[in-house]
Amino acid sequence: MSTNKLDNSLTGELEVLKQEGRAKSPERIIEQYIPPKGELGPRYKMLGSDNEFIRLNSNSYLSLSNHPGLIDAADKATHEFGVGPGAVRFIDGTFIYHDKLEKRVATFVDKPAAKIFNSAYTSNCGLAISLSNKKTHWIGDQLNHNSIIRAMRISNIPRENKGIFKHNDMVDLQRCLDEVKFDIERVIVIFDGIFSMRGDYAPIHEINKICKGYDSKFKDGVITVVDDSHGIGAYGDTGRGTPDFCNASPDIIVGTFGKAFGVNGGFICASVPIIESVRQKADTYIYTNPLSVADCAAATKAIDICDSDEGLELLRNLKDRTAQFRQGLERLGKESIPGPHPVVPLMVRDTQKTHDLVRYLFDHGVLVVGLTFPVVPKGDETIRFQLNACHTSADIDYVIELLNNFK
Ligand SMILES: Cc1ncc(COP(=O)(O)O)c(C=O)c1O
Structure with missing residues (x-):
């Protein structure tokens, strides 16, 4: 038995997904965790890149994964x-x-x-x-x-x-x-x-x-x-x-x-x-x-x-960094959805610009997620930033400055 016939059908189905813009891009691979040092929060090395990355797309809001x-x-x-x-x-x-x-x-x-x-x-x-x-x-x-x-x-x-x-x-x-x-x-x-x-x-x-x-x-x-x-x-x-x-x-x-x-x-x-x-x-x-x-x-x-003082301190840093990031976006006149949660969307409202901004941030050592149609409705294209308690004030300043320089 062989799976040739099924393979052919599936290849066709995958091609349709691609044409409809619904195919997922290849997964990026994290190959090294670099602990925080000095003013800088943790960094990550990605397979195939020499950059050290700030992760602004992690759900690990309290940064406990490496505790x-x-x-x-x-x-x-x-x-x-x-x-x-x-x-x-x-x-x-x-x-x-x-x-x-x-x-x-x-x-x-x-x-x-x-x-x-x-x-x-x-x-x-x-x-x-x-x-x-x-x-x-x-x-x-x-x-x-x-x-x-x-x-x-x-x-x-x-x-x-x-x-x-x-x-x-x-x-x-x-x-x-x-x-x-x-x-x-x-x-x-x-x-x-x-x-x-x-x-x-x-x-x-x-x-x-x-x-x-x-x-x-x-x-x-x-x-x-x-x-x-x-x-x-x-x-x-x-x-x-x-x-x-x-x-x-x-x-x-x-x-x-x-x-x-x-x-x-x-x-x-x-x-x-x-x-x-x-x-x-x-x-x-x-x-x-x-x-x-x-x-x-x-x-x-x-x-x-x-549930301890340490947790409350992490939560406080998370709130402070989130507020710092939101204020930075506001200063740049960028549109977001208000709220105190560490998920901070930047409304880009254009597919190509969203892809370009994700690429630009990646090239400058920042990992984020771009959300485009059909994940979000057309016109609601967004970059999702996720703040974590391990991010430092210097990390956030760096990202805001990058956004300021993006043309
Ligand atoms: C509301 C909600 N439920 C469930 C999940 C999935 O969580 P888990 O990775 O534990 O399955 C997510 C995460 O993406 C979520 O946002």
């Missing part, structure tokens, strides 16, 4: 139990470090219980599988992350049991709630905490209030779910994310350990019966190996740091 405390925790756990779990959670693949992380993250976000997953992506999919039955209706923000859209698709509910409201539009959310059929028993309203392409946030206090008004109409009520992958650790006065910022907690919190916490893996935090349903029903929890003990130990340490 000695996390590395030691991962090291210790690995030396105790080895590198892999050897089995899924139900077949004695549950180690003390899994249990500790679940308890730690639940306490951190102030929910009774938690389950951890390999990623936030698989957490969303697992949640949708666990909560959905024939009488469930899902409602989501139009700009929700792909993992939520995918989760709603695999939840096996009929098309008419889904509603999408315009981004952060509370009147449209009410329209979606008004349209739910009378025989529905359970309504789930799900939204990103921080919208990763824009850095703006869901007004959880308003969403909760609106949903509460409809709760008594349905046997199991209206349940609010935030996926706060970009908010947890990086947002709010104590780094507890968008609920902290809005001073309002949704019923269920999904998140990742792979962004501000600097590690890997996802979680769902909620009531004990919801979490037990996830444990019993979520395929993406049951039929796959869990995180390594190294990931769990490092993530637990990351939460401990986030």
